[in-house]
Amino acid sequence: MQSFIDGLIASGVFGGLPAEAIYPAMMFLFASIVVFGFVLPLVTITIWLERRVWSRIQSRVGPNRVGPQGVLQGLADGVKNILKEDVVPDAADRPLFVFAPYLLVWGFLATFVVIPFSSALVIADLNVGILYIVAIVALSAVGVLMAGWASNNKWSLLGGIRSAAQVVSYEIPAGLALLPVVLLTGTLSTQGIIQAQGWAPWDWFLFHSPFTFIAAFAFYISALAETNRTPFDIPEAESELVAGFATEYSGFRFALFFLAEWGSLYVTGAIMAVLFLGGWQIPTGWTNNTVVLNIAQLTVFFLKAYFWVFLAMWIRATLPRIRVDQMMSLCWKYLVPLGFVNLVGTAVWMVIWPEGNTFVPYLMVVGTLALLVIFFRRVLYHLRRAKPELYFNPAI
Amino acid sequence: MDFVTFFALAIPLVVVAVMVIAHPSPVYSALFLVMTLFLLAVYFLFLNAHMVAALQIIVYAGAIMVLFLFVIMLLNLQSDTLRTQRHGLGRVAIIGGVILLAELGLLLQGSSSELAESSLPENFGTVEALGSQLFTKYLLPFEITGILLLVAVVGAVVLAKR
Helix, strand or coil: HEEEEEEHHHCCCCCCCCHHHHHHHHHHHHHHHHHHHHHHHHHHHHHHHHHHHHHHHHHCCCCCCHHHHHHHHHHHHHHHHHCCCCCCCCCHHHHHHHHHHHHHHHHHHCCCCCCCCCCCCCCCCCCCCCHHHHHHHHHHHHHHHHHHHCCHHHHHHHHHHHHHHHHHHHCCCHHHHHHHHHHHHHCCCCCHHHCCCCCCCCHCCHHHHHHHHHHHHHHHHHHHHHHHCCCHHHHHCCCHHHHHHHHCCHHHHHHHHHHHHHHHHHHHHHHHHHHHCCCCCCCCCCCCHHHHHHHHHHHHHHHHHHHHHHHHHHHHCCCCCCCCCCCCHHHHHHHHHHHHHHHHHHHHHHHCCCCCCHHHHHHHHHHHHHHHHHHHHHHHHHHHCHHHHCCCCCCC | CCHHHHHHHHHHHHHHHHHHHCCCHHHHHHHHHHHHHHHHHHHHHCCCCCHHHHHHHHHHHHHHHHHHHHHHHCCCCCCHHHCCCCCCCCHHHHHHHHHHHHHHHHHHHHHHCCCHHHCCCCCCCCHHHHHHHHHHHCHHHHHHHHHHHHHHHHHHHHHCCC
């Protein structure tokens, strides 16, 4: 990134402008391109996909009017939200009320800095990569609290406080669950973690040992809780708190909350892909073209990330919301002790097999595949007895 | 860290730090403290201490300040209730401030401006460098801090069980 701008400066594109002025301007330009050309379409498509997946799970059709298969539904929703009146309640604390949604959106946009989409496509390969993401997620909890308090409304305040308690609690199992991977690689950099894995499933950290396998799902559950997803969406529980911290928001600011929620859903999937599914790793040697290689890596990364996104949609469409006390006991009584067991277990594993056990990863891959086969056979059995004309007709 | 960067960061940092104690509303004070800690983390970034910057945000701006805000919002502290209370802490604060200034003056006497310009080791501020320092040279303080935190956690559990 910096070398690219240095090259542009050396070639004299900017004339005699000082480098200190060019760097911020170029960073601003690139950030705008990334936000409007990549993140916004990504989030709108994720929202559309979520609504379509829910619909299929609930035997409905879902949004299919705007654009082919309703792909542009997010765009239509965005336009509708921007055109609506932006109400700031009289009793609200105006500066904080106005600022809070931007803080949340910043929180998920900033995590895109360290996500490696391919071997070359990463904005900054920070030495503290994974810790940086943890830090940003922790900061965005302030945004939710701010929104809840500034609305000056009991439901909003309760929603904000619940969310803060949830994020602060689930940071600990999430941090403990990514420590086994850090132990195995000896680095916190996202590119370093991916380079320590391979393209084949038995080279992924998901199947490295039973401990990393459990850690992957502990991290996924914690990440769902941190992003306020069902079954942990108690900060905005409709049946108890109207809409939680977003109750008083309308128009564009309400849309920003949605942007942040689905954006961080994708970020969760991407982090899971980086930590446990080998990120952009693909078999090498079949092409010498760097562009083709990077596009293939990008595709693989997106597929892996969207697998976890799809899983979150599936969970949201099937599981009911859990209670506050259940959420807290799940975190402190089950996930945190499990995290410590995983940490110590991985350390012992590394002492016994410094190069990794050669047999266990294959066994775990085969076991997982067998489970998936049994599962899909059962799903197919039920599909044949349901309404195949709905499920197998993508044109509805 | 050059002159322009230093003041571009230092002036907002001092302003928000003053706002922490100057603002009448407790919630705003806490939010200004979050901003102060965040700007301090940016300082650490410019000083090549990436690990310290990340930890600063996770521990202070993320966890501790969220709990501060949590308590302030839960108790719904109003701005006027705190104004009337005075504990005579001002005098203690003045004495503490004078001592701090004297210490800083003594420290600055011993150092020279060339010290900051001296070259850093290759892996300065990285996780690896910090970790090896913590587990070799500073092992005893590190372990004592760990025991101190453990005692605090046990104490909190005991108090909560009463």
